[in-house]
Amino acid sequence: MSHVIADRDLSSKNASHLKHTTSRCPSCYASVAAEVIESDGRVFMNRQCDEHGGFSACISSDSRFYHEDPGLSAKGSHSPRQNPTCIALIEVVDSCNLSCPTCFASSPRSSGKSASIAAVPLEELKQRIEHVVADKGSIDILQLSGGEPTLHPQLMELLEYTQNHELIGHTLINTNGVRLAKDSDFAAALSKAFKPGRLQLYLQFDGRQISGQKELRGADLREIRKRVIEVTAKMGCQGLPITLAMTIIPENLNQIWDTIEFGLAYNHIRGITIQPFFSSGRSVHHKKTIPPKINVADIAHSLIENSKGILTPEDLPPLPCGSPNCATIGYLLKTAKGPESLRKYIDYGQASDKIKDRLNFNLDDLSKCSCSPTEIDSLNVSESQTFRISIKPFMDAWSWDEDRIKQCCTHVIRKDGTLDSFCRYYSGYPEVIK
Template identity: 25%
Template sequence: MECTSCDTGTVRKDREHTFFMHEMAVCGGCTTPIEARVVLRDDGVVRLIRCHQCGPSEQMVSDDAKGWMAAFLARGQAGPGKQGDHYFKHTTSTCPGCLALLPADVVIRDGKVYFVKNCDQCGPSEALVSENAAYYVDAYSYARAGTEPLVFATQADKGCPTDCGTCGDHEQHTCLPIIEITDYCNLECPVCIVNNTNAYHLSNEAFARMIDTLVRNEGQVESIALSGGEPTSHPRLMELVAIATREEIGRIVIITNGLRLGRDRAFAEKIKASGAYIALQFDGFTADTHEKIRGRDLCDEKSAALRMLKELNIPTQLIFVAARGVNEHQIGQVVELFLSEDHFLSLNFQPVAFTGAGGGQFAHDPMDRLTIPGVIKAIEEQTGGKLKVSDFAPLPCSHPQCVSLSYLLRMNDGTHIPFGRFVDFRTHGTLLRSSATLGASPEIHDAMSDVVHDVFARQDEIERSADILAALRRTIDVMFPNRPVSAKEAIHLGERQAKSIFLHHYMDRHDFDLERLRKCCHHYPQVDGRIMPACGFNMFHRGAAKGPDTELAAWGKKPWTTDAPVQVVQFHRTDTRQALTGIGVGETPARAPHAIGLGGAKPVVLE
């Protein structure tokens, strides 16, 4: 399941600043040009700089954050009839040829957003980043403070992205941990963002230590996703589900292609009995779309999986990888499918990212690709306005360019109405801190109560206002019963009260944006104890950014590596301002090349 804020009862502190963007600056000590974090703090704007020679420092930019932001957003307005490139901002991206980190100009051209880059080794390159410049610029207005984990795994040292693990400079805690329990798979998908070698299954012992690490770092964890490879190929999958079934874990989600689910009823019944959820890859309805996306016709097998999930009433998320010229014409059809069944809790659109196997073999044009605004537009056009562009909002938990979402309130007659029809998310931004389902936290209760009052006051302006009020009151009654509930129960109470549609665009070598990585909240826990931001791991550590056998980055470290365990680095609230500039408590030891990682547990290697 997609997660957005995970405010589930654990006392995790929000950052004392709001990370906003990256921009070039000059170190005040040695005058070296350096990329800085721009943050909003105490009604002002500050640059946070990490210089390799002089260490961390700060520079005041403005004492008027509101005025500064207004000027920034205005800079993104190219104006009517503007010809050519309109420079908007700076970031750091990657060369699509050699994968070197290099500066990128973010430019607006003909209503779209592009990265313009020039590599000393490979030459100039460009890539489409957003099909709608107005959406891209406005998304920055949704920025809000991230949340600190209880424990940071590594210490900030040389700067992003080399310190991943995650370090004290990372701007968001782990909202959704994705644990790759195997790299065996029964498909060879042309769009696969990883690089399966059919060599490893995670051991029970290593998995248990990963779960312990996550609970130590995060306290309460809303969702844990089990991925691969194909996780249902793991011979001890149900044992892993049992290990993760604990009070601190809200739900366990198995991300699967569904092939085993559809043909193995006994296995599907075990999934149901375990309480696990399913995230089903479902990319289309015709043989040709399956062949292009997944390598062969899967129509019958996907239909069998859908029947099994419905019959057993297993809570399900649908995942639709959307690719230009392949399956974009079926976006509306999958929305209709999603709305047709109560056990479908969430729908996740993922515009295709060209990393892993897909980075090498899936034909693509970086200047003509689907992006989040393009998928949203297709949803409106192909559903006849059942969902509209205005129903979606950027997600502030991650970087606002990473995810967009819409919640759909279940009405008492079984239909659904998007929250955007009756909620102003700029006023009630707290609701964007929920997850694939509405969580029963105090802040959600207060926000929902405020929405009831707003809808009541604007009844003449809102279509079906009486029905919406009745549904909101029912939802509040269900989610907030007059009795104590555990943190785990609170996560589940809202699951059938509203559906959600997420759009999550993972990055590749064309559109990689270090600024987005900085606030990534989808993380891959590793065998050696690191907690790795997903797109950084895919780009620099898998060895598959351009397809299999891509050379690792100099700081890269492949999955399934068992080096010395990472020592935790814990920042206390009194150290927060120091933590923001990278001065932490504790140190990370040098790796011991022959040590067995994560407390001595190795993954199981099958010949």
């Protein structure tokens, strides 16, 4: 029996073999041998489940954006414990004030009353974080997530602890913005708790167009997001820095550059993280058999086409950390003539040693490794004059490549303080330990 759920035939004559790996059956999640092939400029992953037959998924619609992996033996890393941890995410509540159809955490909706919020006690959170710090030496970025982390009744105490912790670089609040927009007391408390240089907001933002809003969030939240941007602009001297977190489905694929143009107008919006939609959490239950529609190459093409010459494929290289297929990064510089790619001034290839194992690399790191350091110095730019673009393709069973998991540097802190790969933690696979 063979269910070929694919946009191509599994046995293309023109295909060339790229590698073997281990993937998953999208129907039963069994671990299965897989082959990655290139055909007509596109990259596919083919696999065969003993019970459910063959499956093929296009994992890159342009092979220029699929990168040969140096391989595990070359890197020698095998588990979250041994790998660098660029981001450690911790779920602080299991409740949310929205019920997005695409929620990766499948968070239950709460009435908003504190009694109905499933929050992890502060002391427990500290223990889990300390466990990671003891194990890894430090945490570059600690991302508070959920659910909706702003619902945590002791969020300000938690922020006090994380921002003052000398072994935690930055704290990121992964938020839908609803509470910040609607609750002025909460906004005032956050403004007071905010320590510049130590805290950022990772704000869910799916574009300023109407299409895709309801499909992603079950509601049109554009006014809420605008309000958050206004409120945070007044925090501290220069505003509370924001990274826009945009989930991409076909409905908003063409709006990514527009979102960047929107973000460029605000000094405290420092960048965008673009995530192609993947089946996990809540979406798994009804989308399990739908192959991924959008991949990194589609996003890169959308950016290149809509930026009208500002971005080229060379401006969007893989981040030299973990697998090159796990993160793509670019930087824009705000100039009097409009945005330019920072690559005009800095050789990203030369920068790669310095930014290795750091998703959170910044202007200092870049200027240190520029081939001509004076160039970036003479630009005399500050962090708020740059805008970072990162594409983060999390995996589901369709795109699963065990080689990427083994080099993973984006981790979730489990209840016992140990780490798991973000992709695996939210995969819905039966063996996952929360």
